[in-house]
Amino acid sequence: MWNLWVLSLAACAAASTEEPIGWLMPKEFQPEGAEAPAPKVPEERLSAPAPEGAESEVAEHHEMKAEEHEKEGEHELEEELEHEEELPDDVTWTTALLLMGFLVIGVGLLYLVHYPDEDIRRAMWGMVNTTLSIFCAATFDFSVFRFLHFQVVLSPPPRGLGIKHDRPEIKATVGFLFAALVSVVLNVLLFKITNQQMLFAVRTLGGHVFAFAGILTFAFLQESEWCRDSVWKCVGVAVLAALVMVLAYRISMVVAKAYIGEENWKDHDVRIQRGQAKEMQIDASAITGGFLLVQCLCYSMSLAEEDQHKFMPILEGYPSEHIEHTTWYLVGTAVGMLTFSAVWSICLRKLKGKMGGFMFEYIGVMSAVTGCWCLQRAGLYQLFEHFEDGLNTKPMASSRAVIVNAFVMSGLAVVCVCLFDKIADWAEHGSDSNRSLAMDQEDPQDAMSMASFISFPGDAETLSKVGDGLRTIISGFGMLVGICWDKAFETAHETVAETVPLFHSHPVIGTGLVAAVLIVFVVPAWYWYIVPNAMKAEEAHKEDILRENKRARESPTLTGLSSDEQESLTVDSDEKSLT
Known part of the structure; x- marks a missing residue:
């Protein structure tokens, strides 16, 4: 009864106010999910000023909460990064790939340069020789070109000419002067050297140096404002490069003939020198001309909006967008x-x-x-x-x-x-071999039919x-x-x-130093060990294979013998082979 009376009073109070009555009801009479609202604060208390230090306490509280949320976000980000796969940067990726690749290639070359076929062995030694020569020549050319371009042409006086506008025409001029100097020096050396190994090395390495100097000259000429607006003008530059390099060969031969003399022009040593000079010029002209023609082809298939970006990059850069199925x-x-x-x-x-x-x-x-x-x-x-x-x-x-x-x-x-x-x-x-098989037939008719059945199309000269x-x-x-x-x-x-941080502020010096270290270590090894095998003829490689097979056949007989017995057997076998 007392409870009913209290509830009736609460209902009357709620009817006289607009506030909810849930907070006046006991917890056992409140509906599920209902929450007691906060009591109404008088307006004079809301308008009253806060006590001293309350604002700073509130600000510090908010700052602490923000720091806690920030630390929680950083912790969650670190956990996510730990679970994600970390991608290597360009230097790490390049180093790892080159290390593994060089191991495989090094072992593979050991097989190929000792392959029991003189033609494959000669081709592989030639491939190694060409690869190292191109590497050294291109490294030397690009280092010298960068030095001439940045330190001599673009640097302010008194170090350089102080040219402010770096255009492809300027680069082409620098490349042309460098290529002309290389051509003169190479032709003088080729007609001065008489050692066969040195002559072969100068012809190979010099031809590649001349080739990349020509690429720098005429490729930048293709990118000049006058040429780059039309693919046919670029083709014209490739034709001009071929004419210039062929003309350079003709002029060098005329000058060399006048210097050596008509009576000595057909000597054996001079003919070898002339042959090496011709091979050098053919390699250089072919590499330069082929590069320029492919630049024209890439230009025609490019979708780049600006003409200078339609070419493949010469020194550094990345390909532009191109047509489908390029x-x-x-x-x-x-x-x-x-x-x-x-x-x-x-x-x-x-x-x-x-x-x-x-x-x-x-x-x-x-x-x-x-x-x-x-x-x-x-x-x-x-x-x-x-x-x-x-x-x-x-x-x-x-x-x-x-x-x-x-x-x-x-x-x-x-x-x-x-x-x-x-x-x-x-x-x-x-x-x-087919003719020998045909000759083994006793019946001439069978021999003719066998020869016609297994012979190759064409005569021996055509084959x-x-x-x-x-x-x-x-x-x-x-x-x-x-x-x-x-x-x-x-x-x-x-x-x-x-x-590298040491070279970052001086890229030209860094490039030159790296090139110098590589050339100093690579060129002597290339000359001492690669060139002698690359210049061998097929007959020489065949003799090497026969000699290796002979040693392999004789090696089991020497197992378990003393040094004196091995030496006596070796001497006897050498005498028999000579007989």
Whole structure:
């Protein structure tokens, strides 16, 4: 009864006010989920000023809460990063890949340079020779070019000329002066040196130095304002480069003949020097011309809005956007150029007398080298698209694509070299074995039918030309490996020279120092160990294989014998071999 009376009083009080009555009701009579509202605070208390120090306490409280939330957010972010896969930076990725790749390539080369076939062994030694020569030549050229360009041309007086506007025409002029100086020095050296090994080394390394100097000259000329607005003007620059380099060869031969004399011009030593000078000029002209033609092809397939970005980068950078199926167009062009090189060497030898030996060989080699440049660019385009999808930065994607492309093209070149070598052996030596099989038949009619059934199409001279044409393609694949590894080494060189803190403020000095250290260590080893094997003929490699087989056959007989017995057996075997 008392409770009912209290509840009735509460209802009357609620009816006289607008406030809810839930807070007046006992907890057992409140509905589920209802919360007691806060009591109403009088207005005079709300308007009363806060006591001293209350505001600072409230601010400190909010700051502490904010710091706690910030620490909790940082802790959660750290936990998320720990669970996520950490992506390596460009330097770490490049170093790891090159270390593992060099281990595989080093062991693989041990197999290939000791392969029991003289043609493959010669091709592999030539590939290693070309790769190291291109690497040293390109490193030297780019270092000298950067020094002349930045320290001499662009630096303020008195260190340099102080030219403020850096344009492609200025770079082309610097490259032309450097290429002219290289051409004069090389031709003087080639007609002064009489040592065969030194002559071969100067011809190989000098030809590549001259080639990349020509690339710097005419590739920057293609990017000039006058040429870059039309692909046909770029093609005209490539034709101009070919004419200039052929003219340089003709002038050097006229000057050398006047210096040596008409009576000594046909001496044996002079003819060897002339041959090396011709080979040097052919290699340099072919590498330069092939690069410029592929630049024109990349220009025509580019979708870049600005003309200067339609070219593939010469020193550093990344490819621009291009049309669909660009990779397959480049691969098709490469196959066509390599096929044309083989057909030119096999079927059109009659033109050699009319055109001259230099122009005939120059066209064949340039076709093969152009195909190699197309393959290099095709792999670079494809890998760049692959890495660009997973990375946010295009320079990092370009660096990784260049390095991986070197490994891919090296494997492709090795497979193609072995395949074409087998086909060339089949063409050169198969007809002799077939004739011997036919001669074993007692019946002449059976011999004729056997010869017609198993003989190769064409006579022995034609088959020899087929082998020579395939050898030209094999030499082109050696150039492909050298070109791809030059770009990979250039990427690694730039990474070391520009990211190391010691060289960051002086990139030209850093680039020159890294190039000097590499050349000082690589060139002597290349000259002492690679050049002697690369300049060997097939007969010399064949003799090496026979000698190695002979030692392998004799080695089991020497096992378990004393040193005196081994020496006596070795002397006896040598005497028998001489007899």
